[in-house]
Amino acid sequence: MTTTAPTDDTDLARLRTRLATAAQADGTLDVAYRTVDSPVGPLLLARTPAGLVRVAFAVQDHDAVLQSLADTVSPRVLRAESLLDDVARELDEYFAGHRRTFDVPLDLRLLHGFRRSVVEHLPDIAYGRTASYAEVASATGSPRAVRAVGTACALNPLPLVLPCHRVVRSDGSPGRYAGGDEAKLTLLALETTVGAAA
Amino acid sequence: MKEPFDRVVQTHGATVLRVCRAVVGPVDADDAWSETFLSALRAYPDLPDDANVQAWLVTIAHRKAVDVVRRAARHAVPVADLPDAVAPTEGRDLDLWAALAALPTKQRHAVAYHHLAGLPYDEVAGVLGGTAAAARRAAADGVATLRRTYAGTLPTPHPGGATP
Numbered sequence: 001m002t003t004t005a006p007t008d009d010t011d012l013a014r015l016r017t018r019l020a021t022a023a024q025a026d027g028t029l030d031v032a033y034r035t036v037d038s039p040v041g042p043l044l045l046a047r048t049p050a051g052l053v054r055v056a057f058a059v060q061d062h063d064a065v066l067q068s069l070a071d072t073v074s075p076r077v078l079r080a081e082s083l084l085d086d087v088a089r090e091l092d093e094y095f096a097g098h099r100r101t102f103d104v105p106l107d108l109r110l111l112h113g114f115r116r117s118v119v120e121h122l123p124d125i126a127y128g129r130t131a132s133y134a135e136v137a138s139a140t141g142s143p144r145a146v147r148a149v150g151t152a153c154a155l156n157p158l159p160l161v162l163p164c165h166r167v168v169r170s171d172g173s174p175g176r177y178a179g180g181d182e183a184k185l186t187l188l189a190l191e192t193t194v195g196a197a198a
Numbered sequence: 199m200k201e202p203f204d205r206v207v208q209t210h211g212a213t214v215l216r217v218c219r220a221v222v223g224p225v226d227a228d229d230a231w232s233e234t235f236l237s238a239l240r241a242y243p244d245l246p247d248d249a250n251v252q253a254w255l256v257t258i259a260h261r262k263a264v265d266v267v268r269r270a271a272r273h274a275v276p277v278a279d280l281p282d283a284v285a286p287t288e289g290r291d292l293d294l295w296a297a298l299a300a301l302p303t304k305q306r307h308a309v310a311y312h313h314l315a316g317l318p319y320d321e322v323a324g325v326l327g328g329t330a331a332a333a334r335r336a337a338a339d340g341v342a343t344l345r346r347t348y349a350g351t352l353p354t355p356h357p358g359g360a361t362p
Contacts, residue, residue, distance in 0.1 A: 012211050015228060019207070019235050028240050031202075070202040076239055077202035 020080035030074030032083040033066065039095050039190075040183035043160075045084045048073060051105030052087055054157050057179035072110065091160065097194040100127035102161045110157040114145065118152035125166040128195025130188070132170040154178050160187070203242050207235060210255050213315055217256060220298050220310040221263040226270060233262040253321045256311050260325050297348035305340030312337045 023029035031053070033046040044062040046054040046069055053073065056065040070077050086104055093099035101123070111119055117140050124139065125131045131139075133149045140149070153164035159178055165187040169175045177184035214234055218227040237258050245254060298306050304326065311322045312333070322333040 008212055008215065011228075012215060015215070015231055015235075016207060016211065018228075018232055019239075022232060022236050023239055026236060026240070028236070033204075066202045066204070067199075071199050075200040075203055075242055078204050078207070078239070 016079065017081075020078045020083070023076075023078055024080065024083065028076055029078055029080065029083075030076040031069050032078060032080035033069075034079060034081045034084045034088070035062065036084075036088045036091060038091060040179055040186055043091070045087050045091075046077075047084060047087070048107045048109070050107035050109070052158060052161065053107040053110060055159050055161060057159070057183065059180050060178060094160070095190070097190065097197075100194075104161070106158060106161065108158075114140070114142065114148055115152040115155060117141075118149050119156050119158070119162050119164070122153075122156075122162045122164055122166070125163060127163075128191040130166045130168045130172075133167055133175070134170055136167055150176075166191075200242070200245070200247060203239055206238070206242070206251060206255075210252055211235075213252070214255055214259055216314050217259055217310050218263060219295060220314055221260070221307060222266050222270075223295055223299060226266045230259060230263045230266045233265070234259040237262065250321070252315065253317055253324070256315045256317060256321075257325050260307065260311070293350055294348055297344050300347060301340050301343060305336045305343070308333050308336035309340040309344070313341070 020029060020032065024032070027049075029049075031046055031048055033044060035042050035044050037043075041058045042062070043058075044054070044056040044060075044065055045052065046056075046066075054065060054069060056062060066077060090099055090102050090104060094102070108116060108120075118136060121136060121139050125136075133146045133153075134143070136153075137143050137146045137149045142148070149167070153167050154176065156162055156164040156178065159165065165177060165179075165184050167175070168188075174181065174184050174188060211231075215227060215231050218230040218234070222230050234255065238255055241258075245251075298309065301309070307326055308322055311317050311325055312319060317325070319330040319334045319337070322337070323330045326333060326336075
């Protein structure tokens with residue numbers, strides 16, 4: 001196609017914002033998303049009309065995550081910055097050390113069975129504290145399912161908000177993290193520092 | 199499996215905007231574009247996976263453009279109806295729009311869908327009705343007129359689309 005004039009890019013950005021607003025009013029915006037910068041890299045945030053449905057790290061490949069949302073939730077996916085302003089603000093507050101829990105509504109439709117019960121238990125681990133995979137397995141009522149707890153944490157669709165980073169190895173070492181080992185250390189250090197200062 | 203609709207907007211948004219401007223003019227193009235993509239978003243889950251997305255969007259844009267023109271004719275003149283933010287026209291080829299606007303409607307549509315959207319003539323015929331040969335003739339007549347009436351460089355046909 002012929003090259004796009006710069007004014008076209010401005011016009012298209014404006015038209016896309018207008019489209020997202022109209023689609024939301026129309027009830028046909030099934031998945032709204034945006035990205036935000038954070039101390040653990042760019043984060044993809046996606047929500048349905050029911051609530052926040054997915055948080056993803058850059059290492060998880062945002063394009064691939066959007067494709068999987070199109071496949072599993074709905075292909076009616078649009079970028080809509082303003083619809084995720086509340087989530088972005090709470091994350092900002094969290095990273096600034098001013099927030100310990102999240103209040104935004106959550107849509108847990110990507111979670112089923114054992115994985116769901118594990119992830120639902122995660123907020124029981126207080127800010128600044130950790131629990132071992134074995135302790136989470138016990139809390140979930142399946143003390144022998146330690147490896148399955150690890151898998152459930154690795155596949156947590158709402159990291160940060162549902163704090164799988166607080167689940168560590170029994171010897172106290174951090175263990176793996178979907179956002180990368182370094183991201184897990186950053187989060188644990190943030191919560192330790194802020195928690196100790198309080 | 200379908201790609202996220204956002205990617206459809208990313209891929210085809212600029213082309214659909216160019217087509218809307220050619221068909222309804224720069225002022226109403228925003229409305230035509232918005233209505234096209236909103237309508238496409240509604241229908242997207244039911245679109246067959248192997249559908250030609252560009253041809254599908256142009257078909258919707260064509261219908262919306264006809265609506266927009268019809269509505270504009272009904273609400274002719276009232277100055278108070280100006281959009282809140284008048285789109286800047288700088289950088290846009292208003293002479294080309296003026297030359298396109300002077301064409302008979304069918305020729306203008308055929309030129310836009312073949313030369314701007316890059317649809318082959320059988321798909322242009324699918325949008326406009328009639329035969330591929332008639333679509334080819336309308337586009338050729340339109341381009342012949344534009345060569346006389348328009349001083350600038352005409353858009354080159356879409357590389358994937360078209361044999362003029």
